[in-house]
Amino acid sequence: MRWIWIDKxxxxxxxxxxxxxxxxxxxxxxxxxxxxxxPMMPNSLIIEGLAQTGGLLVGERYAFEKKVILAKIPKAxxxxxxxxxxxxxxxxxxxxxxxxxxxxxxxxxxxxRLQAEVELVFAHLADDGRPRKLFEPKNxxxxxxxxxxxxxxxxxxxxxxxEPPGLARLRANVGANDTGL
Amino acid sequence: xxxxxDLFNKIxxxxxxxxxxxxxxxxxxxxxxxxxxxxxxxxxDIVFRLEKAFDIKxxxxxxxxxxxxxxxxxxxxxxxxxxxxxxLKKRMPFADLDEFGKDPVVKNFVNQLTVQDMVRYVExxxxxxx
Numbered sequence: 191m192r193w194i195w196i197d198k199x200x201x202x203x204x205x206x207x208x209x210x211x212x213x214x215x216x217x218x219x220x221x222x223x224x225x226x227x228x229p230m231m232p233n234s235l236i237i238e239g240l241a242q243t244g245g246l247l248v249g250e251r252y253a254f255e256k257k258v259i260l261a262k263i264p265k266a267x268x269x270x271x272x273x274x275x276x277x278x279x280x281x282x283x284x285x286x287x288x289x290x291x292x293x294x295x296x297x298x299x300x301x302x303r304l305q306a307e308v309e310l311v312f313a314h315l316a317d318d319g320r321p322r323k324l325f326e327p328k329n330x331x332x333x334x335x336x337x338x339x340x341x342x343x344x345x346x347x348x349x350x351x352x353e354p355p356g357l358a359r360l361r362a363n364v365g366a367n368d369t370g371l
Numbered sequence: 372x373x374x375x376x377d378l379f380n381k382i383x384x385x386x387x388x389x390x391x392x393x394x395x396x397x398x399x400x401x402x403x404x405x406x407x408x409x410x411x412x413x414x415x416d417i418v419f420r421l422e423k424a425f426d427i428k429x430x431x432x433x434x435x436x437x438x439x440x441x442x443x444x445x446x447x448x449x450x451x452x453x454x455x456x457x458x459l460k461k462r463m464p465f466a467d468l469d470e471f472g473k474d475p476v477v478k479n480f481v482n483q484l485t486v487q488d489m490v491r492y493v494e495x496x497x498x499x500x501x
Contacts, residue, residue, distance in 0.1 A: 261412045264389060286419035290431060293419045311416045 194333060195239035196280060199246075202343035204351050207283045208247040210337070212239050216274040230271040233306070236278065236298055237266060240308050244282035244294035246339060248312045250351065251287055261291065261313035268306045276300045282310075290314055375490075378497075382489055385420035389413055399487040407486075421489075427496045434492055435484070436462045440477050451475035465491035 201209040214221070214231050221229035241260045249258045272278055279299045286293045291313040298306040334340070343351035383397040390407050403409040409417070418429045432438050436459060439445050445455025456475050460468055466488040471480060 262416060264391070264416060286423060290418075291415050293416065311412065311419075313412060313415060 192333070193238075194242070194337075195235055196242050196337060198336075198338045199243075199342050200279075202247070202250075202339050202351065204343065204345045205247075205251045205284060205287070206346065207281065208243055209282075210239070210243040210280045212236075212278040212280060214272060214274050214276045214278065218274075221274060230273050231276075231278070233266070233268050236268070236272065236306055237263060237308055237310075239278070240280050240282060240296040240298060240306075241310055243280045244284075244292075244296055244310050245312060246334070246337075247282050247284060248287060248292040248294065250339070250343075251284070251292070252314075257315035258291075258312050259315055260310060262311035263308065264311060265309040266306070267308070269304055272298070272300060272305055278305065378493060379490055381424045382421070382486065382493060385417060385424055386486065389416040389420055397486055399485065399490065401486050402482050403484050403486070403489070404481045421493060425493055425497060427493070427500060429496070433462075434489075440480055446477055449477055451477060451480075463488075465495050 196210040196212050199208060199210045201207070216222075216229060220232065220235070224230065224232050245258050245260060249256070277300065280296065281299070282294050282296045284292055284294055291311060294310045294312065296306075296308045296310060297304060298308075340351055340353055345351060379399070383394060386392065386397050386403075386407060387394055390409055390413060392407050396407060401407055403413075403417075414435055418434060421427070422429055439455055439459050439462065440451075442455065445452055445458060451459060456468070456472055460472075466484060468483065471483045
């Protein structure tokens, strides 16, 4: 299983905001344990999906040249449980960003209903020369392609987001092709 | 006085939101780390909130001069040298470092910064941008 908790991006405005969707299916194994007879999406995994939405937004702002980690969750409020059959729409908006990290406000909606409100702080990992295995480049390249960041992405001027040089380099290093397969 | 109260209230809001503490815990004398439980990542969060609340820019190392505290030039055997202390005072004119200066053990430094220091820091920033 890959640790991907969003299905695709539907909006991606560079440096500002992104929207992604997550469909909940009873075929997802974790829902059978959480809870037996009463499946609901764990709130922690909703936060993870929001963090992936916001984290890629933050990462793209610096052309994926910085290592972005979720460092803090100042606030998380859930208004009702998300259950199989729901489509969650995750929205992430960059409130502040600089060389050290970024602060992002996020919401989760089911249709028009506000399901969750979450604040996240991301930190840019200092590059201190030590090898770090937090990121698996191959999966990262595939994930960005599969999630359609560059299909729906645009800058404030509406022009498509070009794939950053760092990503192309990463793809070349791992021998991935353009289809992401 | 009213302006000061407004400034304090904005800082208190930033600290309540960033640290999840109650409003009445945020007193001028409260230390950020010891009393309010701030950890290193919280300082980034606090900086973001202060920048937004006061429309100021806080360069890295200005509010918390980590570079001095980790410098091999200024730190010897876990203590700031007199030169390091002088540099710290120069960089942090808003903070009351007299007590810390008596025994400048670096690991005790984080417990020096109070809410009042932060108020003075923001006041000094606003004075220079006004």
